[in-house]
Amino acid sequence: MPIAFNRGMEPTLTDTVEDMRYRQLGSSDLQVSEISLGSWMTYGGAIPREQAEACVAKAFEVGINFIDTANVYSGGGAEEFLGEVLAGRRRDSYVLATKLYFPMTDTDRGLSRPQVFKQIDASLARLRTDHVDLYQCHRYDWETPLEETMEALTEVVRLGKARYLGFSEWPVEKIAEALELPGVERFVSSQPQYSMIWRGPERDVIPFCAEHGISQIVWSPLGQGVLTGKYAPGSPPPADSRMSSERMSYFMDRFRDDALLRRVRELRPIADELGITMAQLALAWVLREPNVASAIIGATRPEQVADNAAASGIELDEETLERIDEVLAESVVYAGAAS
Numbered sequence: 581m582p583i584a585f586n587r588g589m590e591p592t593l594t595d596t597v598e599d600m601r602y603r604q605l606g607s608s609d610l611q612v613s614e615i616s617l618g619s620w621m622t623y624g625g626a627i628p629r630e631q632a633e634a635c636v637a638k639a640f641e642v643g644i645n646f647i648d649t650a651n652v653y654s655g656g657g658a659e660e661f662l663g664e665v666l667a668g669r670r671r672d673s674y675v676l677a678t679k680l681y682f683p684m685t686d687t688d689r690g691l692s693r694p695q696v697f698k699q700i701d702a703s704l705a706r707l708r709t710d711h712v713d714l715y716q717c718h719r720y721d722w723e724t725p726l727e728e729t730m731e732a733l734t735e736v737v738r739l740g741k742a743r744y745l746g747f748s749e750w751p752v753e754k755i756a757e758a759l760e761l762p763g764v765e766r767f768v769s770s771q772p773q774y775s776m777i778w779r780g781p782e783r784d785v786i787p788f789c790a791e792h793g794i795s796q797i798v799w800s801p802l803g804q805g806v807l808t809g810k811y812a813p814g815s816p817p818p819a820d821s822r823m824s825s826e827r828m829s830y831f832m833d834r835f836r837d838d839a840l841l842r843r844v845r846e847l848r849p850i851a852d853e854l855g856i857t858m859a860q861l862a863l864a865w866v867l868r869e870p871n872v873a874s875a876i877i878g879a880t881r882p883e884q885v886a887d888n889a890a891a892s893g894i895e896l897d898e899e900t901l902e903r904i905d906e907v908l909a910e911s912v913v914y915a916g917a918a919s
Contacts, residue, residue: 648677744768774796
């Protein structure tokens with residue numbers, strides 16, 4: 581039987597901080613947990629506050645030290661929530677990342693110099709901190725010269741408002757251009773969509789970043805929940821799921837495919853043989869890639885946080901990886917950056 585993990589025991593919901601592993605984030609000096617806590621579509625109003633607070637508390641309990649958010653999540657509400665809930669914790673006990681680019685108002689959007697300075701100050705105020713550890717460009721801004729963006733971000737770092745810089749879903753040619761600019765801070769992280777069924781970054785972003793000291797912080801490693809096996813082919817999605825949400829319909833349409841859902845169901849015996857959950861199998865799969873520093877989860881219940889965190893340290897052998905590829909072969913997407 582394939583060996584799934586190397587901790588000498590199966591991961592359980594009672595796993596503690598000692599089980600969490602950490603990886604260096606690119607060329608920075610940040611050590612981030614292999615599983616990170618995200619806040620898109622979850623915190624700042626999407627779920628009850630008490631529930632959200634319980635998720636954050638559980639994250640710290642199981643050793644998650646990396647928290648990812650963005651100014652646009654819940655219209656600033658996610659940052660405000662995190663600022664409040666993290667206020668009682670030592671600032672050096674966690675790594676905090678946020679982003680800018682998407683519209684905050686009719687006129688506030690993009691990566692221009694004025695927006696970089698306006699949005700970092702607004703984010704810091706909501707987060708109740710004097711700096712973020714990682715400041716990320718949420719997408720590439722085709723309307724602003726790259727030099728203007730990078731020079732402004734460099735000033736933010738040198739003013740001490742951010743320690744390091746990252747980006748999300750940038751085309752590889754623009755990553756390369758940014759690295760070639762003289763006198764600016766270098767990126768240390770990339771945040772792409774990446775999962776068993778969405779493998780676009782393998783084409784060029786991961787190889788390029790691996791050569792240039794840039795790590796991946798991957799979002800949607802569970803395929804928006806599809807890879808947990810909770811969606812049944814031929815059946816309506818659960819009422820409280822993302823697939824049933826009108827707000828998420830534009831994003832989930834690509835996963836509304838019975839053939840895909842049937843293939844995902846075929847992964848369950850693989851997970852069962854290894855004594856792990858479907859979610860842990862999917863997370864371990866993205867973490868098999870050395871260039872991935874952390875996988876972002878979007879948990880709405882503390883039990884999900886614990887289950888996902890237990891994926892840290894699970895190592896899938898070649899036989900298991902080959903079986904996964906055989907099952908999903910017809911459903912894997914190698915598209916470029918997500919829109």
